[in-house]
Amino acid sequence: MQLSDIRAQFPQLQGGLVYFDNAAGGLIPQRSLDAIQTYLTRYGSINSVPGHLRGAEVLALKHRARAATALFLNAQPEEVAMGPSATALAFRLSAAFARLWGPGDEVIISELEHEANASPWRELEQVGVTVRIWRARDDLTLHLDDLAALLSPKTRLLAFTAASNAFGVKTPLQEAVQLAKQAGTWTIIDAVHLASHELPDVRAWGVDFLTFSPYKVFAPHLGVLFVRRELLAGLPVPRLAFVPDEDVTKLEHGTPQYELLSGWLASLDYLRDLGGSETLDRPALEAAYRQIAGLETPVAAQLLDGLLALPRVTLYGPHELPRRVGTFGFRVAGETPEQTTTRLTAAGVSAAAGHFYAVMPVKKVGLYPEGVVRASIAHYTSQEDARLLLDVL
Numbered sequence: 356m357q358l359s360d361i362r363a364q365f366p367q368l369q370g371g372l373v374y375f376d377n378a379a380g381g382l383i384p385q386r387s388l389d390a391i392q393t394y395l396t397r398y399g400s401i402n403s404v405p406g407h408l409r410g411a412e413v414l415a416l417k418h419r420a421r422a423a424t425a426l427f428l429n430a431q432p433e434e435v436a437m438g439p440s441a442t443a444l445a446f447r448l449s450a451a452f453a454r455l456w457g458p459g460d461e462v463i464i465s466e467l468e469h470e471a472n473a474s475p476w477r478e479l480e481q482v483g484v485t486v487r488i489w490r491a492r493d494d495l496t497l498h499l500d501d502l503a504a505l506l507s508p509k510t511r512l513l514a515f516t517a518a519s520n521a522f523g524v525k526t527p528l529q530e531a532v533q534l535a536k537q538a539g540t541w542t543i544i545d546a547v548h549l550a551s552h553e554l555p556d557v558r559a560w561g562v563d564f565l566t567f568s569p570y571k572v573f574a575p576h577l578g579v580l581f582v583r584r585e586l587l588a589g590l591p592v593p594r595l596a597f598v599p600d601e602d603v604t605k606l607e608h609g610t611p612q613y614e615l616l617s618g619w620l621a622s623l624d625y626l627r628d629l630g631g632s633e634t635l636d637r638p639a640l641e642a643a644y645r646q647i648a649g650l651e652t653p654v655a656a657q658l659l660d661g662l663l664a665l666p667r668v669t670l671y672g673p674h675e676l677p678r679r680v681g682t683f684g685f686r687v688a689g690e691t692p693e694q695t696t697t698r699l700t701a702a703g704v705s706a707a708a709g710h711f712y713a714v715m716p717v718k719k720v721g722l723y724p725e726g727v728v729r730a731s732i733a734h735y736t737s738q739e740d741a742r743l744l745l746d747v748l
Contacts, residue, residue, distance in 0.1 A: 356629060362735050373740045375706040378520050378682050378731035381551055381573045390621035394614045413613055420616035423623050428581050429556045436580045436606035441547055441566035442471040444580035447592060447606050449475035454591040456511050458483035463505050465489040465497055465515035466719055470712045472514050472545035491719055495524045495672045502531055506538040513542045517549035521713035522672040523682030532561050547571055551733060552680045554644040557581050574622035575615040580606060650734040654741050655681035661745040671720050681732035692728045702747040706730045
């Protein structure tokens, strides 16, 4: 599929939007908007109650959304909880951990984390759990020998991101998970920032828990939590009394956002088509993500080279493309991040300024609370967009 054909499916781009804030939220294809409208027109706020036709249809929609989300993660449907946000789901999981652990137990969080994968585990300090930090190096990369020095028989959980939402740094995911397994430690991966760039695979990665946000993957505002099936029954999650211990819906507090589930299903169909398939399956998604990589790589390389060539720009994180995704945190000498983004906005370029809830890594580079300018791409970002951003800078 040609880039022009892809861009034509996103109505947000039709007014000339030059968008570099994909790390905060992706754009949504027309079919997803249509699916939400169609759902609301037919169902309004009808709930998934068996016994009448439309209630049964809504229940079937929920099952389809869970199964399709599991496919996206290479998980089983009974391992997938869906909710309003990854943050909300992480705090629900934290409440369960607080009933399992206490003084003498330890958790490790990386220094690259978005607070959604840090604050929930710091909450465990309230019950006596010790929180340790897997420190990043000066180039904001995580190293396995630093992790190995922290792991011990007391370590209950290792929490780290697959890619930094503020700086685009990729982490040694599978190697870190393997180290944790050897220590008998559970792992939770924040795949929120990676999932729009690389297809998650909980089986290949070997993780115990994982979060991601469909709204970063060209869909409406939703959050997802994967829990390895063998661990479900042993998680004492605060829940409605009738929900069985082994049922993943104990993590889904309240009524689902059915219209948004409908939009997410349509976004997955968009990815299926991007992969050139008539069937939504793993090969189709893998083909879609090969297409995504092929589209993103030249734009990311153009931005990386261009930012490094600008004498007044300081780019944070690795300077080698294979060690990062297409997200760039930088500062322009003599300007605050807000001043830079104001100048970009005046030229028709949408980028973001701040710390983006990535408090620890922004503190690491000494830029909290002002933060950085963040330019983040998606597969529909054009090289013309990148050229305009660099020209304005």
